[in-house]
Amino acid sequence: MKDCRDIDHLLPAYLDNELSAEEKKLVDGHLSACHRCRAALADLKKTMGLLQGMQEVEPPPWFARKVMSQVREEAEKKKGIIARLFYPLHIKVPVQALATVLIAVLAFHVYKTSEPDVRRMDQLPAPAVELKKEQAPAASPQKMEAREERREAKTPPVARLEEKKRGSLFAPVPREERKGAKALDEAVGDLSAAARQRAPEPTRPPEGIGNAAPAPEAVGSAARASKAEEQAPGSRMYKRSEEREALTAEAGRRQKTTFEDREPSAKKDMSYAPSAAPQAMAKSKTAAGYQLYLVIRVSDVSSAADEAEGILRRYGVSATARQLGERRRLLTAEIKGQHLKDAVDRLKAVGRLRIIGAMPGASETPVPLRIEIVGGS
């Protein structure tokens, strides 16, 4: 039997039914005998009743508003901190960084594109030799000619940049070169179809246009040059003077002039409406069919060149000779159509002659002629 004090401690748990069966029995036994403890249990019940029945207080009506104003203030503060700390990180810095990177890349690109040009200009003949070496015996001379043609189509750096952007510059990657030539072949193929319709003397249908790779190439480069000129009007003056210097060797330019001679309307187009220039040039592309390429393989380049010049002089043609490399010489001239066949026959005596491009028919019209004399046959 426990005393009242112990029972008193057990009473709250007894009331909550939290006692073990043994303890509960003990308390029950005590309560039945002890009046004081029964009173204590009653008091406890009353206390519980009082506690549970306590009135609830109401929050003041302004309470939620006050809390929310503080919360919003806090949210603003938080936002402020976030804005200060993270906004520049998330938005501003990347934009700035991107701009910086962009400028850096652009600067590098400009440097890269302009610098090699200077180098190339300085040592123009040297790469020709290199190219020649690169060109395995299997490679056809047309390829080389195409290269030379491009090189001759001298354009100011700006125009060149334009060209490079189009991915068809002097890149010494033969494969690309070939690809470009092929693409141009196709382009000119279309154009030559148009030429057939318009051409005044298409003696030979240009089915051999596939072989005439260098011709379209030259015209292509001429067209490109003029296009570049159009796109970079600031460099026009410079370009013009440069072109004049290279005039005699500039096949594309030649074609342009011949074409212009023939079609004054096209010239007008070009001079009065710069926007119409590409169309005019497109027309001049058809002139490609009249350009004749001759490649003569000889053992002695200089004597062969003299010989060829002599032959041309007989027809009252003065050729412009140009040294392209140690063993390559280029002669450019304009010869009247009626003399052409004769001249070509004579030139056959100089060395192993290959005719690239369609032979134009006999006429009074001057035909631009390129004779390339290659040594070491």
Add this chain to the structure above:
Amino acid sequence: MVPRIRDIEEDDAMYVELCRKGDTGAFEVLVERHQKRMLNVAFRMTGDYDEACDVLQESFLSAFKALKGFRGDARFSTWLCGIVMNHARNRLKQMKSRSRYESASVEDMEQAGGGCHAEGSCAAGESAVDKLEREELEARVQGCIGALDGEQREVLVLRDIQGFSYEEICRMLKIPDGTIKSRLFRARNAVKECLKDLLGELK
């Protein structure tokens, strides 16, 4: 004591989620919903209506700041009540150090408790005399609660006055079930002893 409905608890989670996404308006809903019960917890803990209001204000602000850390493994009300208990505890310490100079007594606590009911929380239809008696009685009870030791007071307020489950109290106070019960039983007996002279007169 308003019994909480499960639906409301689940609804709370939705508003909590909205708050986390930066919707302060959603927090207002939570404040409106829980302010009364939490105020009563704070009031029974501090025994002073104004202190309770301050405690609750602090608690809601802390809850808002800490909402990102609320993982939803407990009910929002349980989590919030834990915060209120912490703030109330701190406030009591401050009050105690203040009262050391002011030598606050049980009488002061009773007075504080009585003052609160001027807020108009009394049941309608009560006569003026009944109201006065009732207020006096409640003030006495509040005084006895205030006289309890802090730990006992916490469990008594949460369990007997606010009717939280043992499990919820476990989460709030982070103490085991057995400890809660032993504290609670001692607290009940202490209040009973405190009210002894009064209880004899009660039917």
